[in-house]
Amino acid sequence: MTWQAARSRWYGRRKMTRYLRRPGHRVAFGTVDRIMRELGMNGVVRGCRHRATIPEKGGICAGDKLNRDFSATAPNLVWVDFTYFSAWTGWAYVAFIFDAYSRAIVGWTTAATKTSALVSKALNLAFWRSNWDLS
DSSP states (O other), rough: OOOOHHHHHHOOHHHHHHHTTTTOOOOHHHHHHHHHHHHHHOOOSOOOOOOOOOOOOTTTOOOOOOTTOOOOOOOTSSOOOOEEETTTTTTEEEEEEEEEEEEEEEEEEESSSSSHHHHHHHHHHHHHHHHHOOO
């Protein structure tokens, strides 16, 4: 393997642009990105992609009950949302219970791990704030 071929596996768009600019070539990040894409060159991707949901073998997937229609005709008919994001200390998981009618967050909770308790706590808060009788 030549050093050019090896470098194409080590260098991504940013490193390759800086590598070309050092001897005085005037190139833009977008140009280098386009040329690398056309030549089939990719930089090394470090780390692993984060997966929000890991299906069980032979598990049953829940259907889309709303058919991607998040409108509601009255309060407390449609509650939606769960999300995660990258923070300095790792991944943070947030469960928001969002009322599609009023567009208000009626329940929420955060955690460092994704568990069913995370969503349950958010639902309990939403029930409590909505004055629902759960008995």
